[in-house]
Amino acid sequence: MKFNGENIAKYALMTVAFSAVASLLLIAVFIFKEGLPFMMKVGLKDFLFASDWDPLAGKFGIYPMIVASLWVTFGAMLIGAPLGIAGAIFLNEFAPPMMMKIIKPTIELLAGIPSVVFGFLGVMVLAPWIRATLGGPGLSVLAASIILGIMVLPTVLSISIDAIASVPNSYREGALALGATRWQSVYMVTIKAARSGIIASIILAMGRALGETMAVIMVAGNTVKVPHAVTDPVRTLTANIALEMANATGMAREALFATGIVLFMVIMVLNGIALSAIKGKARKK
Amino acid sequence: MRISPKITQALAVLLLGSATFFTVMVLVFVIVFVLGKGLPGVTWEFLSTNPRDMGRAGGILPTLVGTILLPLLAIAIALPLGVGTSVYLTEYTRETRMTRALRFGTDCLAGIPSIIFGLFGFIFFVVGLNMGWCLLSGGLTLAIMILPTIIRTSEEAIRAVPNSWREVSFSLGATRWETVLKVVLPNALPGIVTGVMLGIGRSIGETAAVIFTAGSALRMPISAFDSVRTMSVHFYILAREGISTEKAYATAAVLIISVLMVNLIAYGMMHRFIARRAR
Numbered sequence: 001m002k003f004n005g006e007n008i009a010k011y012a013l014m015t016v017a018f019s020a021v022a023s024l025l026l027i028a029v030f031i032f033k034e035g036l037p038f039m040m041k042v043g044l045k046d047f048l049f050a051s052d053w054d055p056l057a058g059k060f061g062i063y064p065m066i067v068a069s070l071w072v073t074f075g076a077m078l079i080g081a082p083l084g085i086a087g088a089i090f091l092n093e094f095a096p097p098m099m100m101k102i103i104k105p106t107i108e109l110l111a112g113i114p115s116v117v118f119g120f121l122g123v124m125v126l127a128p129w130i131r132a133t134l135g136g137p138g139l140s141v142l143a144a145s146i147i148l149g150i151m152v153l154p155t156v157l158s159i160s161i162d163a164i165a166s167v168p169n170s171y172r173e174g175a176l177a178l179g180a181t182r183w184q185s186v187y188m189v190t191i192k193a194a195r196s197g198i199i200a201s202i203i204l205a206m207g208r209a210l211g212e213t214m215a216v217i218m219v220a221g222n223t224v225k226v227p228h229a230v231t232d233p234v235r236t237l238t239a240n241i242a243l244e245m246a247n248a249t250g251m252a253r254e255a256l257f258a259t260g261i262v263l264f265m266v267i268m269v270l271n272g273i274a275l276s277a278i279k280g281k282a283r284k285k
Numbered sequence: 286m287r288i289s290p291k292i293t294q295a296l297a298v299l300l301l302g303s304a305t306f307f308t309v310m311v312l313v314f315v316i317v318f319v320l321g322k323g324l325p326g327v328t329w330e331f332l333s334t335n336p337r338d339m340g341r342a343g344g345i346l347p348t349l350v351g352t353i354l355l356p357l358l359a360i361a362i363a364l365p366l367g368v369g370t371s372v373y374l375t376e377y378t379r380e381t382r383m384t385r386a387l388r389f390g391t392d393c394l395a396g397i398p399s400i401i402f403g404l405f406g407f408i409f410f411v412v413g414l415n416m417g418w419c420l421l422s423g424g425l426t427l428a429i430m431i432l433p434t435i436i437r438t439s440e441e442a443i444r445a446v447p448n449s450w451r452e453v454s455f456s457l458g459a460t461r462w463e464t465v466l467k468v469v470l471p472n473a474l475p476g477i478v479t480g481v482m483l484g485i486g487r488s489i490g491e492t493a494a495v496i497f498t499a500g501s502a503l504r505m506p507i508s509a510f511d512s513v514r515t516m517s518v519h520f521y522i523l524a525r526e527g528i529s530t531e532k533a534y535a536t537a538a539v540l541i542i543s544v545l546m547v548n549l550i551a552y553g554m555m556h557r558f559i560a561r562r563a564r
Contacts, residue, residue: 005460006460009462009465013372016365016369019366023432026409027405031404086304087304087308091305095302108552109545110315116537120520150311180290238493241400260400267397268393
């Protein structure tokens, strides 16, 4: 190998190119190194499926938090997915192009609103309203679901728009030529063709909702209890980590990293599915 | 009875249209509400003085400084790594199993929630490397978090530079590295700046990853090893601990305006870039 500028640049760039993957591995290694021994010690069953969380008494069951995260994420999808997909269909298929040009960037711009601001609005506006109309403490599964549903809207909307826009026009024309109305061509042809991209947008949004922390801490109420109604306050996995991180030491801190492992694994799986849905479609084309 | 397809269509369009309208209204409401409540509290004094009494009175000057320094530090670290990665992926290799793995890793990194970055930054930088809660720990953590954004946007920008320009450069006797420096990067610059601005916007709004790595000390940072509190963290603490609703709204207003401005520049840059490419 000649030692000259060209080669130095090439090998320097090659090294740098591993920075993202190396970071990913480093993150995985350190979270697992802190959390895995704890999981072994306590036992998977007593960690994942026990309902008592009391680190001071040596009880580390995160089952209520798992259920809470599932409820809140599912609720967020019930709100965010239909709205986002409806918006994407409307903007792509029915609205004048001008509207798309204004609304899409506006919504993507709004994706930058910090999550703490959403959380704060949840506390100031949404929670009092829920308390007044549905009862309960206000800070609840429902409040968290609504706030997260709004927060994931830009994700669902903008990925779904891309998915629907990439359906070839000849498909639509074929349906229209057969005498279908525009709406029939949308739900019989376009949506089916854009299916994998739309599903990917929902799964990515699920990952975001599941991983969101600060907004959820503010609006979910943070009580460690398996919820029975949507007006019950809950503590999600992410909230558990963030709330106890400041004061936790020893076993209690390891328990938080173990909670992090659960979160990390679930989100990696979700993202893997979403990425392969997007990639699979790209290959077909 | 069969409903006529025309009526179904009208109903569907009405429904879809109102859903879209609702979505836009909710997001506009968030901004208008926060600005309406917060802007009256945003005065020159609020921006230029130190907070007193935990933030109950006074301004937000140190958090403003923290909010500027931390994202800049993160960008300073992530930019060379991110642009280097994308140059390598686009200019120095063909599509192989390795580049696919690198891209997959980048996509995975992009999906990791910020609290995991916070956990990692805490155990690795703050505790492991014994750096403590400080500007540098926070900057390094944020740098990893925004790396995928930088890589993806600069890769797209570099790919958009026409191949014929590279060929001209090679035919003039330039080496690959000279071509990258003098032809590819200058022409991809607006796209790269878009990525930088998006990264800064994300760093400004981030709370979970920052609070566990940069800490939350409410004083002016002097060195890279001082703990800082960004506006997002300050706002979170004001709101969550019920210190002052009025100051919280004012801080939120400044926060939203900063993020929107940064994102607006990003989109402006992107559109200029796309327009130039189309020409």
